[in-house]
Amino acid sequence: MMARLQRNEQIFKSVCRICHGGCGAILHVKDGRLVKVKGNPESPLNKGWMCIRGMATPEITYHPSRLMEPLRRVGSKDNAGWESVSWDQVLDEIASKIDAIRKESGPEAIALGQGTGRHHYLHVVRFANALGTPNWYEPGLAQCLIPRITICHLTYGDFVVGDYYGQVQPKCIIFWGHNPLVTGSDGELACVVKGALDQGAVGIAIDPRCSETGKKCVLWLPIRPGTDAALALAMIHVLIKEKIFDQEFVERWTIGLEKLKGHVAPFTPEWAEAITSIPAKDIVKATRIYATHKPAILEWGVGIEQNTNSLQTVRAIALLRALTGNIDIPGGDIFGMNVMRAYPTLKDKLPKEMLKKRLGGDRYKLLGGWRAWMPSAHIPTLFKAMSTGEPYRVRGLLIFGSNPLMTVANAKEVFRSLKKLDLLVVSELFMTPTTALADYVLPAAFWPEVEQVIGYPLVAGNAVMAQQKVIQVGECCQDEWIMDELGKRLNLPGSEESFKKLMDYQLSSLSMNFQELKVKGFVYPPHQYKKYEKNGFRTPSKKVELYCKSLERIGYDPLPTYKEPPESPIQSPELAKEFPYILTTGSRRLEFFHSEHRQIESLRKRRPDPVVEIHPKVAMDHNINDGDWVIVSSPRGSIRLKAFVTENIHPDVINLEHGWWFPEKGSPDYGFLESNANVLTSNDPPYDSAFGTYQLRGLLCRIEKE
Ligand SMILES: Nc1nc2c(c(=O)[nH]1)N[C@H]1C(S)=C(S)[C@@H](COP(=O)(O)OP(=O)(O)OC[C@H]3O[C@@H](n4cnc5c(=O)[nH]c(N)nc54)[C@H](O)[C@@H]3O)O[C@H]1N2
Numbered sequence: 037m038m039a040r041l042q043r044n045e046q047i048f049k050s051v052c053r054i055c056h057g058g059c060g061a062i063l064h065v066k067d068g069r070l071v072k073v074k075g076n077p078e079s080p081l082n083k084g085w086m087c088i089r090g091m092a093t094p095e096i097t098y099h100p101s102r103l104m105e106p107l108r109r110v111g112s113k114d115n116a117g118w119e120s121v122s123w124d125q126v127l128d129e130i131a132s133k134i135d136a137i138r139k140e141s142g143p144e145a146i147a148l149g150q151g152t153g154r155h156h157y158l159h160v161v162r163f164a165n166a167l168g169t170p171n172w173y174e175p176g177l178a179q180c181l182i183p184r185i186t187i188c189h190l191t192y193g194d195f196v197v198g199d200y201y202g203q204v205q206p207k208c209i210i211f212w213g214h215n216p217l218v219t220g221s222d223g224e225l226a227c228v229v230k231g232a233l234d235q236g237a238v239g240i241a242i243d244p245r246c247s248e249t250g251k252k253c254v255l256w257l258p259i260r261p262g263t264d265a266a267l268a269l270a271m272i273h274v275l276i277k278e279k280i281f282d283q284e285f286v287e288r289w290t291i292g293l294e295k296l297k298g299h300v301a302p303f304t305p306e307w308a309e310a311i312t313s314i315p316a317k318d319i320v321k322a323t324r325i326y327a328t329h330k331p332a333i334l335e336w337g338v339g340i341e342q343n344t345n346s347l348q349t350v351r352a353i354a355l356l357r358a359l360t361g362n363i364d365i366p367g368g369d370i371f372g373m374n375v376m377r378a379y380p381t382l383k384d385k386l387p388k389e390m391l392k393k394r395l396g397g398d399r400y401k402l403l404g405g406w407r408a409w410m411p412s413a414h415i416p417t418l419f420k421a422m423s424t425g426e427p428y429r430v431r432g433l434l435i436f437g438s439n440p441l442m443t444v445a446n447a448k449e450v451f452r453s454l455k456k457l458d459l460l461v462v463s464e465l466f467m468t469p470t471t472a473l474a475d476y477v478l479p480a481a482f483w484p485e486v487e488q489v490i491g492y493p494l495v496a497g498n499a500v501m502a503q504q505k506v507i508q509v510g511e512c513c514q515d516e517w518i519m520d521e522l523g524k525r526l527n528l529p530g531s532e533e534s535f536k537k538l539m540d541y542q543l544s545s546l547s548m549n550f551q552e553l554k555v556k557g558f559v560y561p562p563h564q565y566k567k568y569e570k571n572g573f574r575t576p577s578k579k580v581e582l583y584c585k586s587l588e589r590i591g592y593d594p595l596p597t598y599k600e601p602p603e604s605p606i607q608s609p610e611l612a613k614e615f616p617y618i619l620t621t622g623s624r625r626l627e628f629f630h631s632e633h634r635q636i637e638s639l640r641k642r643r644p645d646p647v648v649e650i651h652p653k654v655a656m657d658h659n660i661n662d663g664d665w666v667i668v669s670s671p672r673g674s675i676r677l678k679a680f681v682t683e684n685i686h687p688d689v690i691n692l693e694h695g696w697w698f699p700e701k702g703s704p705d706y707g708f709l710e711s712n713a714n715v716l717t718s719n720d721p722p723y724d725s726a727f728g729t730y731q732l733r734g735l736l737c738r739i740e741k742e
């Protein structure tokens with residue numbers, strides 16, 4: 037597809053992956069250098085739009101602190117120095133260390149880590165299976181998306197996404213713990229969500245803050261963090277009591293209405309008001325709007341998952357879509373088309389006895405057990421195994437694109453665990469607090485240097501796009517290639533097939549190969565709605581399971597329930613005397629992706645400091661002015677941030693950003709404990725019983741002026 041421009045300039049089509057992606061991009065390359073990145077106007081998703089992070093791609097690509105060559109640590113972990121090593125040498129050394137650990141302690145003693153939704157996500161899962169270790173993780177999973185995906189499969193047989201791209205626009209959108217005008221990745225791009233609201237969709241925001249998205253809504257329900265299940269149960273109560281659910285759909289396509297009816301009878305709006313702090317009349321109002329504006333999208337975010345009742349919170353909310361008949365209809369919540377072949381993750385290569393050894397898999401069955409959608413290890417159990425050797429010692433960790441010191445709960449314990457490892461390898465774009473503890477740091481390719489098929493059955497329905505390598509930067513290499521090279525050295529199954537072959541395999545269902553996809557840029561088959569009318573829903577009953585027998589069979593409540601967060605004014609009133617406010621962490625910012633981009637000048641100057649949002653009442657009570665530095669403390673520790681005083685937050689809630697470290701402070705620790713939200717969070721039990729989720733939203737804290 038390469039069109040020649042003047043003066044050696046060439047343009048290529050690709051897709052941005054700074055966030056989970058979706059934005060088709062045009063890359064301008066001159067003399068082997070990326071000079072400009074623009075949105076691709078032909079792309080069905082972003083139609084030419086890009087966010088400020090995407091626009092900063094050339095700056096990130098050529099940033100002076102970008103890692104350019106493989107590094108080996110010299111000196112201790114407390115004050116590491118680095119020497120450069122060739123790729124051949126570094127891969128040989130790492131492979132022989134992995135080999136030694138697997139021979140001495142078994143492959144389960146080597147864990148794999150990765151970041152959220154990167155291009156190489158499924159390749160890491162494949163590598164883990166080939167290596168024979170059941171222990172891989174990612175800081176999202178139980179805390180992000182896995183509860184939503186799993187519950188959708190159990191309840192409706194497939195995952196749903198908002199239908200912004202069809203002929204019919206939604207008449208109503210609920211934003212439940214979700215702020216897509218800022219976070220809008222995964223195909224629910226900010227531009228399309230804004231478009232739907234501008235075209236008249238009625239917005240309802242369920243969020244302790246009136247977020248950027250909330251400000252465009254007609255109704256804001258400022259919920260107490262961690263109590264979303266109570267609100268959803270009361271909304272179900274109203275739908276049934278007022279008979280405003282979709283009776284035709286429910287009768288024909290669901291099972292369990294009678295049981296659900298009896299179950300929610302006590303969960304009145306007044307009951308929920310006492311728990312959520314949302315006035316009962318607003319609960320009724322929101323329910324009526326949602327029920328009477330069809331089609332409607334129910335957008336949900338991590339705000340509903342990062343609590344210890346994530347299974348039942350997500351279940352309760354999921355039922356609302358079914359009761360209102362908004363599933364797989366134009367302008368509603370639709371099932372993806374799965375047009376590509378599934379990634380060959382070599383699941384069958386993981387020995388059976390290893391399934392039993394997956395850390396946490398026996399307890400958190402929907403995260404790591406046989407019913408799990410994408411079985412992985414339980415993070416707190418895994419990191420404890422590194423530091424305590426219980427139930428067995430994990431000695432090696434290979435991380436492909438994650439910064440666990442910033443993004444996993446209880447940063448201090450993560451630090452202790454990483455220091456105990458015999459082998460820590462991190463593949464990265466930049467030095468981070470996590471790479472500072474590594475034995476080897478590998479320079480990873482950034483998205484304009486990467487070749488991959490990017491499929492969106494999980495997000496925008498049906499899109500398949502090509503990400504193509506248009507430049508070479510230093511000695512940076514794509515993560516998949518690194519894993520393939522290690523696989524060859526370790527003689528792993530599947531190592532004869534490079535990731536490039538797998539791309540063609542995935543595309544074979546579309547009768548094309550990667551080369552052809554590169555020329556087209558993307559394919560976007562038309563959506564088929566109401567697929568269930570042909571073969572029913574992909575559940576055991578072929579219907580939507582309001583009452584979920586599959587959950588019952590594995591020992592979880594078949595009907596959704598509310599549980600008070602373990603750390604809250606109601607559950608732990610003594611602790612609340614010392615820590616009287618409710619803490620929620622991690623609401624995203626446009627400028628940054630999690631712990632990334634703090635070194636990117638054009639982004640950092642828009643948001644130089646970590647910020648905590650507080651209500652004027654809190655500010656007054658503690659003599660805090662807007663812009664003051666403050667200390668926020670939880671029972672685990674204290675961090676400092678700058679106060680932003682705003683009416684747009686629940687008066688008892690303190691909302692702070694996550695991912696803050698200071699590249700400018702340099703090694704060894706880059707100030708990673710100063711403003712890191714995960715100094716305040718806990719990785720101790722209780723966890724969600726099915727997913728093992730720990731709590732990142734709805735903890736207790738206090739605040740004072742510095
Ligand atoms: N307190 C709190 N903690 C949270 C959350 C919260 O809300 N509150 N949210 C959680 C959620 S939902 C998630 S998903 C996680 C995210 O957790 P992580 O995925 O660990 O987050 P990032 O900070 O994006 O770390 C990614 C790292 O990979 C590097 N990188 C980027 N692209 C590539 C690549 O292609 N290859 C390689 N090798 N490296 C690359 C980046 O430089 C960066 O350092 O954080 C979780 N942590």
Ligand SMILES: Nc1nc2c(c(=O)[nH]1)N[C@H]1C(S)=C(S)[C@@H](COP(=O)(O)OP(=O)(O)OC[C@H]3O[C@@H](n4cnc5c(=O)[nH]c(N)nc54)[C@H](O)[C@@H]3O)O[C@H]1N2
Nearest residue numbers: 213214215219261262337338339623624625628629630733
């Ligand atoms: N710019 C940018 N975009 C991103 C990311 C990023 O780091 N930066 N990260 C990506 C990732 S991995 C993820 S998971 C998504 C997350 O994207 P979203 O799901 O949109 O997540 P957040 O902004 O973390 O939180 C959404 C809202 O939840 C609210 N909230 C907090 N606690 C609660 C609660 O207990 N209940 C309810 N109902 N609401 C609550 C917050 O105030 C916030 O406005 O964003 C993705 N996109």
Ligand code: SF4
Nearest residue numbers: 052055057059087090
């Ligand atoms: S929204 Fe995500 S994919 Fe789109 S330009 Fe921004 S960072 Fe890239």
Ligand SMILES: [Mo]
Nearest residue numbers: 152176180338
């Ligand atoms: Mo996430």
